Amino acid sequence: MDNLPAPLVFRPDETAVELPPPDPSTEAAVRRTLGNRRPLRAPQSAPSVDRLDLLAAALTPELTALVVLWLGGTRRGSRDTRIAYADDLLLWADWARRELGRERFGLDLRRGDITMWLTGQQDAGAADSSISRRLSTISSLYRYAASWGLPVVSPISVDDHRPRIERGRRATSARVLVADQVMAMLAAASDVRDALVVGLLFTDALRVSGICAANDEDRRDEGRRTWLKVTVKGGKTKLVPLETTVAELLDQYLATRPAWNGPGPAPLIVDAAGNRIDRHDVTRMLRRLARAAGIPRPEKVTPHSLRASAVTDQKRRGLAAEDIQELTIHADVRTVMIYVDDDGRNERVAAITDDLGRVMKAVPTHLRHPT
Template structure:
């Protein structure tokens, strides 16, 4: 493991100098850094997608100033960011900010010195590139969260993000940029196209469990449990809560077959539930590539629009169409708010049903006098 702060012992205090004011912060200890490193996992560099996966924390250390890197370790190690998915999302968004600053502003290392006008430039670049309003909002939120954390330590860095100038307005219901929803026949086609047990297992877990990709990638081998005739998988939901989800019988059988042939794990800590060919933990990019490869093999139109969230949205939509209520779908999907479930439901018959409700309410309209409906008729 490569430590960010020192080869031997980390310093007791970290000097942070974004301005002339000197602010001393406690340096993250080795245990915190190791925990954040494990949580963030690995990914391929932004500018070299064909390269081998690298620890995200090492990518951050190369992209950020040393002082900000250490602050980010403390930030991501906090209990408010306990969810692995949240930590990975924040880390990836920071890498995007740093890449933009290097490309557009010529800054080798990213620090807390972004100006308000520069955020406006960034926003224009994002919009010109066709980034979704939801993605822009999330990336702004990541940076503003880091600025708030720094301010909590007394770092005199003013957040350059303005709610008036920079926050995009967007509708949070289903929209054109929402995950693509398939039908059950297309899910079957994905399974039929699988060339090995692992690929079929990925599709089965995501679909029958309506899992988030972070829940799938973050699961360890020790999270699988047998109880009676049912196999369960412990997954970590958003917010860091661990819950047990039931595994469908065939999916459980595929998991047993996969575990018998899974590459040997030589890393620290428990082995991942699903690994790549080298034995490393899968990330969401790996899963996306698997699904799009299967979609192409299955002949599904526009395979490039299919991702892990498509299977989750498809599962929720399928069960809604089959008559299950929103509360049960909330339990299946693990959403804290039942209203959020409706965002994932792409129900082709919804407009027709609403129209039918309107027609039914319209039964009172028979009371309208006939001559009003047909002027000139006595």
């Protein structure tokens, strides 16, 4: 990515169209936002690689530069959105290499290619929501290319390719666990890090992206409470309170965590090799704990399951909707909370976290108080 072509020339139908290359500041911002991940099909022990470098290796040079412009746009300002788009593109490029023989992925898909991809996804049991999201990634990229005047037409057909997505809870929604099941997962933990991740996800109803993106410097001690600064949708940050046992586990984990030798601030939580964890690491961890805890259909347990479980738990215990929105840092919280005195927000959320923290008594004693 160090020497992007200038100008970029697209010839999808033998008509040359010039496109200015992304400026270095845009490329640097996108690179920082995307972060690292383990390459597709690499063993679990493989080190993480810069996502933008993975894209550069998988896409044509012209498309790589276009993707930098696309991901650098304000309409895709959310860090989670940019990472999801990048990961989806890596999946598309991997499929095109294996099924179409394309060494590099470009904007040359045909309607029949999409139909073949869709058939393969359905045969593999992919959820309609996942299929829809991956199609949306390609559709958005084609629209962006066309907005620059590039002679491309999206190969996706609404009639042939778009699955019908039911709104509301459905079979493919996040699996909801009861508090006893979360406690069973905690009791099954043999590692401080595993118990810490479960505690963070449940007692603060966090999105997994917030945990994966957190750094050492995001931990704060104020008075008797430990807080964590997490990045939420839209790239904004919020301080969330840590339940007492979760804070203790964090202290224990930081004392034994593998050393960080990479650039920039140290990640709060890393994998066994010392690399920043990603949502795939967390998903595997939770499913391993769910199997050990004897939870039915452990393969359906995801990071979002614990967030949804926390919300369901508090709803059943009579918590007001506006307080649940505060806990989950919902996108509409400002609109809802305009009618609520904001001065007590920290106290309310801390009380919620402490109530959810009742499950933490299931953490094995030797993890909380090692000898």
